Amino acid sequence: MQTSQSWYNILPDLDFTLPPDRPPETDSGSGSLDPQVPLSLIRQEMSRERWIPIPEEIQRRYRQWRPTPLVRATGFEKALGTQARIYYKYEGANLSGSHKLNTAIAQAYYYKAAGAKRLAVATGAGQWGTAVAAACQMFGLECHVYMVRTSLENKPYRKTMMELLGATVVASPSDETEVGRRFAAEGQHGGTLSIALAEAMESTHDPGTRFCAGSGETYALLHNTVMGLEAGEQMSEMDDRPDIVIAGLGAGSNFGGLAFPFLRDSLPSGGGVRCVSVEPAACPKLTRGRYAYDYTDSSEKNPMQKMYTLGSRFAPPLMHAGGLRYHATAKIISALYDRGLIEAVAYQQREIFASATLFGSCEGIVPAPESAHSVHGAVVEAARADRDGTRPAILLSLSGHGLFDMAAYQAYLAGEMDSDIEVPDELIERSLAQLPRQPDLAVT
Template structure:
């Protein structure tokens, strides 16, 4: 039996950055005078800004974690053989809880802090539905109401995500809905995560006792996800092995950050070179590979603070895809800062390649990954086989650690389309990319500091 236990502390990478994160900015103007705003419990604010490395996990949250943590880590030997790997591939699997993904790690923490702050209802936007399901579960456990705005195209493809959320007691609305003003504006793009989040922000602001809650890109949510990397590091030590490449998929960045940043902190503490930290993103939403480091809004209301992020522009018309959780225009500000300093690398993966890797992983490892996780598996396969970009610039010598952040049991329609030959990739439009970021205030990139491009 493994000696690895549920972590009792989260670990922040903020103390190990050479510079503080660029501060948020107040928008110069708001699309309306609705007074929409987002307020956070003070503990979440502190977790976002204080350069403190270790944060105690509340006892009630630890108890909730014990239902599904520690999560398994194994060497995927059959997958290695199938992809022609030259080095071992280790998989950290986060899909074995009620939400089917890593999202429950921060949902439980946030529900705990919001309840302590006197909030009675949490409202959110969700893409693939994993975050909405996680928040619905956390609200049920901590006695809160829950309202979810889910990207409409995703909800239509995966109606049972909505059924599961409703089973957990949540109210679920397809976005764009008829409940908010932001969804009625002609300039807002339908079927985007930015709009679903914008609807949730507006709805919460006008509902007594409610608060908006987000699960991916904020610094505190990535802190909560550090349980993934903390456990993985201990599990690799227990096996007596190490990985010099760490891979996760990126929508805004919570599972990648949760897995990778504890390894970055370990290396900085020991004075060693960090492993290669590789963010796998959708080629249809290539913020880290083709985006601009600039101040941009995080949702369609445009009333919240502007954040420094790698972005393809919040107005960019993101093509539809099965990896709905990756269809967000920007990356988390901590990951964006690290990308700007060449401390993390990035690779864009098309959904056909991703789902082929997911199907291969299913047949070899007997685990069905979500389409988002399949992007990470495809990038890991490239690295392990030595074919990441055809130049050898990115490589692993000792092993690749990859996060399979969720299961794909509610995504079988995507795999069916793949097997029927009906799936295609839609590349980002270069002209639209330039247009969407043309008016943004860019962030100056400092010189590279000991990282990898």
């Protein structure tokens, strides 16, 4: 099959519009988009065209590893003793080791065309930082990465990989930025993705430096729809189609990239393929958060978006899926969930690692902890189907490999993994109580 020549834009197929971004409380201006984002990406963010052509240069880069494999997990099915048919779309066989390269290449291309010299990014587990480092190398851009300190300490070879690709990597919170110094002084030495994002945005004060968002923006989800489009064609070639689509959820690029092309057939009212997002119980923004306007990072200086959030000041407990420790969810996924068009579940990390370990022994691929969430989601859905006497086709996103995550697997195998984390209701409510003042919701 051929690599996709267009990205799928879900917006024209919705019977509602997304709530507009709002300026921060400290800003008297009326603009809702960061002016440093290239106009080409802003147009994609707002486009009402169903298909967005992929520039030939980006297609050429994609062809280095796309189309990616879609595999029926027969060994895994046998080990589970399930009648369900389980397929996985594997995105880990590229230089960055994850799906993140799909939008990293696109964004580096557009930023380069807009005159950027250097991209500043935030990364949790390191997948996004690695992807942008690889894309910057392709297009002759410098790359500066703020990586959540706890993840950097647990995964030192992610830093090595980024440096191998020419990037500069700094542990966040750092002493390079005002926001980093402030949170370090407050005792948040381990860091969060929200803090790292704020540091990366602050560094755009340097001439020629632009901030590059990896997961929550609508155009980032758009670029990743190559996953779902390919998977649809591949399953058709296997004379099958999914009944359930499952992916892990951080801010949304992985889930949206796989699910949106399948969700298309059941819009605007729903009722077709079930699309299930899986988040960690330690950071349950959809399952326990609030649909409200909030900041996308800890600086509280950028436009507010209406999204499911635990509050930009929420500090998720430490866990091994560092890429999912984000306080909020993309505004488009939040709107879909609010309308009941997609589903959300949350699981504990030890049960997630149990499923990932079994999957690795059966299928020969060690899932990243983030990807392991979708693996466990498939296990749960398969067990439910067996109880109900159905035989669904389950498609999951194996969004990246876990070869940099051996410390986490070692802790699991040795019985030393942290006990299951129940985030107290009081902690969430305390964070949500600090949400910014909400605009008049009657006009959103």
